[in-house]
Amino acid sequence: MASLEIEGGYPLRGDIVPQGAKNESLQVLCAVLLTPEPIIMRNLPDIRDTNKLIELLGSLGVSVEKLEEGAYRFEAKDVKPEYMDTPEFASQAASLRGSIMILGPMLARFGRARIPKPGGDKIGRRRLDTHFIGLEKLGAKFNYNAKDGFYHIDGTNLEGCYMLLDEASVTGTANIIMAAVLAKGKTTIYNAACEPYLQQLCHMLNRMGAKISGVGSNLLTIEGVEALGGTEHTLLPDMIEIGSFIGLAAMTGSAITIKNARIDQLGLIPSVFERMGIRLEFRGDDIHIPVHHHYEIDTFIDGSILTVSDHPWPGFTPDLLSIVLVTAVQARGTLLVHQKMFESRLFFVDKLIDMGAQIILCDPHRATVIGLDRKMNLRGIRMSSPDIRAGVSLLIAALSAEGTSIIDNAEQIDRGYQKIDQRLQAVGAKIRRL
Numbered sequence: 001m002a003s004l005e006i007e008g009g010y011p012l013r014g015d016i017v018p019q020g021a022k023n024e025s026l027q028v029l030c031a032v033l034l035t036p037e038p039i040i041m042r043n044l045p046d047i048r049d050t051n052k053l054i055e056l057l058g059s060l061g062v063s064v065e066k067l068e069e070g071a072y073r074f075e076a077k078d079v080k081p082e083y084m085d086t087p088e089f090a091s092q093a094a095s096l097r098g099s100i101m102i103l104g105p106m107l108a109r110f111g112r113a114r115i116p117k118p119g120g121d122k123i124g125r126r127r128l129d130t131h132f133i134g135l136e137k138l139g140a141k142f143n144y145n146a147k148d149g150f151y152h153i154d155g156t157n158l159e160g161c162y163m164l165l166d167e168a169s170v171t172g173t174a175n176i177i178m179a180a181v182l183a184k185g186k187t188t189i190y191n192a193a194c195e196p197y198l199q200q201l202c203h204m205l206n207r208m209g210a211k212i213s214g215v216g217s218n219l220l221t222i223e224g225v226e227a228l229g230g231t232e233h234t235l236l237p238d239m240i241e242i243g244s245f246i247g248l249a250a251m252t253g254s255a256i257t258i259k260n261a262r263i264d265q266l267g268l269i270p271s272v273f274e275r276m277g278i279r280l281e282f283r284g285d286d287i288h289i290p291v292h293h294h295y296e297i298d299t300f301i302d303g304s305i306l307t308v309s310d311h312p313w314p315g316f317t318p319d320l321l322s323i324v325l326v327t328a329v330q331a332r333g334t335l336l337v338h339q340k341m342f343e344s345r346l347f348f349v350d351k352l353i354d355m356g357a358q359i360i361l362c363d364p365h366r367a368t369v370i371g372l373d374r375k376m377n378l379r380g381i382r383m384s385s386p387d388i389r390a391g392v393s394l395l396i397a398a399l400s401a402e403g404t405s406i407i408d409n410a411e412q413i414d415r416g417y418q419k420i421d422q423r424l425q426a427v428g429a430k431i432r433r434l
Ligand SMILES: CC(=O)N[C@H]1[C@@H](OP(=O)(O)OP(=O)(O)OC[C@H]2O[C@@H](n3ccc(=O)[nH]c3=O)[C@H](O)[C@@H]2O)O[C@H](CO)[C@@H](O)[C@@H]1O
Pocket: 023, 024, 026, 097, 098, 125, 126, 127, 167, 168, 169, 170, 171, 172, 193, 312, 317, 318, 319, 340, 341, 342
């Protein structure tokens, strides 16, 4: 188990370059299975989840060549679908939620797939109905085998159709798109998720020869094609990392510049932090966060307490709510955080309360933060990281706190944040991997 030791109370200074987007990486990596031709990818993050998926692709027979830091060449010419029958595949796939997205491409190109129950964050129930129902509509046949714990899926005759998704699932939409691009005829997906991750996937598939229209909206039309070719693809910077660095800078009173942030792709993220009283200076495509001795949470126009809640894109992403919550701890004013999608993502507030934060957990979905306005510092403690975003929120709290903190189970943070200790050390953080 990895742990991080943090000596808090030191403001940070300098530039941070965001990594490539974790969630985009998992989608576009699965898409390499759709073609025997080479695909070059740039700006892949060097994080646990991405590296695990690259390893899984390699085990499936995809040739993987690292060209330079973050750049890879993939060629899925000699894929071995029978690798999916092995116990090695079971344990690799189960350790990573994103692996569910190999289903669509495997069905589309090879007509069969197997998948164990997927892994990922323990942040509440995370159903896969949208994936399964969507693929079934295209003609895939699912059989769950209770003995081996696998879904065995036949996808020999996929045919396009109209479907209205029961929810705008991010990975579900990606999976269905990747099956539909090689299915016969036309597929229409309504209530499709449209996060930048998905827009990037669709742009990449279109460059490979797919015919997807409506990209960026919740109504996608896909004309199936016979085969797809190779392409080059560069990932967007990770918007969740960017939001995390904004919160980190405000909470620790640091002056940080986030380089090449692709501000045009950040949706509501900047404005949510601005409503929390955080000043953002947009310098070209960089975001500079100056030192904040104080920042004051706005109220709604009628004077009531500001609520930040999650919503499918272009609403505010659930993956930043834990960061918003911890950032409110040293603000002036009160904030209600409403996590609608996941029911177990706010329990980590007990650790912030132990550190001295004033938070009322109203129920599993809502927490009220009464900002300390720096009248009191948090105290360092030993804690464990329950999920990736809670982990970084605890790290932000620890960097702002008085004294030393230890965060155990730091592997959760490493799932999605590239060399976080070294990158924060470079801007002056006192952080050490134990
Ligand atoms: C690898 C990856 O890309 N993971 C992201 C992806 O997970 P993932 O694709 O697994 O998440 P989904 O979009 O399927 O939804 C997540 C949860 O929210 C619920 N739900 C979803 C849509 C909706 O309109 N209403 C609703 O309540 C679902 O029931 C589910 O439990 O999207 C999530 C939601 O943005 C993010 O937190 C994850 O970081």
